[in-house]
Amino acid sequence: MAAQTLHLGWHNPVRITWGCGAFNALQFDQSLVLIADRGALGGENEVFLRGMLGEACKSIAWFNGGLASVQRAQELCDRLWPIMAQYPDCLVVAVGGGSTLDLAKAVRFRFASDTSAEQVWRTNTLPLGFNRHPLWLIPTTAGTGSEVTPWATLWDTLAPDPKKLSWSPLDGFAERAIIDPDLSRTCPHTLTRDCALDALSHALESLWNINRTPITEALAIEAARTVIAHLPTLLESLENHDARTEIARASLMAGLAMSQTRTALAHALSYQLTLDENLAHGHAVAVWLPMVWEIALKSGASCQKSLGQIFEKSSDFGISEINHWLRRIGIEPRDLRQTPSGRQILVTELSSARGRNFAGTYVVD
Numbered sequence: 001m002a003a004q005t006l007h008l009g010w011h012n013p014v015r016i017t018w019g020c021g022a023f024n025a026l027q028f029d030q031s032l033v034l035i036a037d038r039g040a041l042g043g044e045n046e047v048f049l050r051g052m053l054g055e056a057c058k059s060i061a062w063f064n065g066g067l068a069s070v071q072r073a074q075e076l077c078d079r080l081w082p083i084m085a086q087y088p089d090c091l092v093v094a095v096g097g098g099s100t101l102d103l104a105k106a107v108r109f110r111f112a113s114d115t116s117a118e119q120v121w122r123t124n125t126l127p128l129g130f131n132r133h134p135l136w137l138i139p140t141t142a143g144t145g146s147e148v149t150p151w152a153t154l155w156d157t158l159a160p161d162p163k164k165l166s167w168s169p170l171d172g173f174a175e176r177a178i179i180d181p182d183l184s185r186t187c188p189h190t191l192t193r194d195c196a197l198d199a200l201s202h203a204l205e206s207l208w209n210i211n212r213t214p215i216t217e218a219l220a221i222e223a224a225r226t227v228i229a230h231l232p233t234l235l236e237s238l239e240n241h242d243a244r245t246e247i248a249r250a251s252l253m254a255g256l257a258m259s260q261t262r263t264a265l266a267h268a269l270s271y272q273l274t275l276d277e278n279l280a281h282g283h284a285v286a287v288w289l290p291m292v293w294e295i296a297l298k299s300g301a302s303c304q305k306s307l308g309q310i311f312e313k314s315s316d317f318g319i320s321e322i323n324h325w326l327r328r329i330g331i332e333p334r335d336l337r338q339t340p341s342g343r344q345i346l347v348t349e350l351s352s353a354r355g356r357n358f359a360g361t362y363v364v365d
Contacts, residue, residue: 008213012259014148015176018252020245023138023180024048028056031087033080035104037063037096040140042186049095058090059083067155067274068099070118070165073106077117081110084133093136095183097195098144098153098281101137105152105174106167108135121154121167135174140183142248143195143282145202145255147177157275164271166353181248185239190280193235193329196247198282200227201266202254204289204310207303208296208359209261216257217306223257224310226250228325235329261357266292268354269336269345287334290323292358299360 023045034057038046050057061076084090094104110131111117120127137147146152150172154165187195203224206216227250234243269292270284277284296303297315308315310322323333336342343364349355350362 008215010213010215010260012148012173012256014173016148016252017176017178018249020180020182020241022178023183026052026178028053028091028093030056030089030091031058032056032091032093033058033083033107034060035063035076035080035092035094035096035100035107036060037065037100037140039065040096040100040183040186045183058087063096063100063103066099067157068102068106068153069155069157070121071158073103073121073154074118076103076107077110080107084110084131088131089134091134091136093138095138095140097139097141097191098146098198101139101144101146102152102154102167104135104137105146105172106154108133109169121165122156124166124168126169132171136176136178137174138178138180138183139251141187141191141195142181142184142244142251143198145199145251145258147174147179148252148255149173149259155275162275164274179248179252181241181245184244184248185241187238189235189238192238192247193231194280194282194286195251196227196231196234196282197286197331199247199251199254200224200231201282201285201289202258202263203227203250204293204307205264205266205357206254206257206261207306208292208301209264209303209357210359211261211357212303212359213260216260219253219257221306221309223250223254226253228310232325232329263354263357264292265295265349265355265358265360268349268352283331286326286331288336290319290326290333291335291337292360293322294319295362296358296360299362301360303359 092108094101112129115127139147151166151168154167156163203220206220230243230246266285266288269288273279273284304315311318336346346362
């Protein structure tokens with residue numbers, strides 16, 4: 001019998017610079033606009049950044065935290081697009097957490113003045129005659145993976161029915177991602193935890209995913225094991241440099257895996273929690289991980305072997321382990337299967353865009 005050829009797809013053109021001190025080594029030789037989270041940078045890095053950018057920087061727009069909303073993206077475009085229009089090759093640089101990076105992904109596509117950017121984002125389309133500016137992304141948290149994915153999360157919070165939008169333009173990848181674990185050292189306890197949980201969720205969602213490949217599987221297993229091994233240590237001592245570096249490494253690997261598979265059921269379930277309970281994204285996803293893990297195994301999803309490698313025991317044993325691990329760091333898991341309304345939510349979200357990526361199935365009894 002002839003050997004079967006396995007065709008693997010992989011497309012991630014982001015040029016990655018990794019390592020402690022990478023931020024300090026940056027050089028800019030073209031005009032740029034900067035979107036930055038002042039709270040994430042801290043005073044020392046902000047002073048350094050201003051000095052490093054010098055005359056190349058034509059404008060700085062500070063992000064003051066919160067969700068990357070459609071309205072905030074529009075405000076940034078109104079401010080920065082006229083400046084960017086004066087410099088056709090203007091670079092967009094973002095320094096901050098996932099929301100800051102997502103806003104930059106929206107800003108880098110500059111539309112004509114008569115185009116409604118908000119309508120473009122809501123319909124996930126690109127109009128004719130847009131300008132795509134080069135983009136450098138520099139995360140100051142370890143978890144979102146936004147620096148190596150081609151889409152952005154924008155929250156339509158003022159719509160009659162508030163919702164999460166996924167802005168997924170063609171050729172949405174950044175040109176460069178600069179990942180310096182030292183930039184996350186000022187992250188407080190809860191932000192450190194919730195960002196790392198986001199990375200863990202990206203890894204697991206890449207495993208119970210219909211789009212997984214041997215490449216994404218290897219990245220996701222290593223990322224999940226790294227978060228589980230090092231996050232408790234980091235939360236006990238936020239100054240632990242080695243643990244911070246390991247979490248940043250896990251975040252990058254999980255982001256690379258997710259850039260190929262997208263997310264799945266746990267993310268689909270998380271969005272309403274963020275809107276209704278104002279839970280941080282990583283927290284809102286993590287509460288569903290044990291339940292989704294169990295559904296994946298019970299449905300016979302073909303990810304059992306890879307899930308078994310997370311704790312190096314049986315994949316069934318992993319359900320109790322992930323429950324215990326989450327409670328140890330202050331997260332109480334949830335299970336929708338206990339009530340009729342919860343079971344209906346599960347069925348509904350399985351048919352959503354993210355839910356359809358889930359490799360398992362769930363049937364209401």
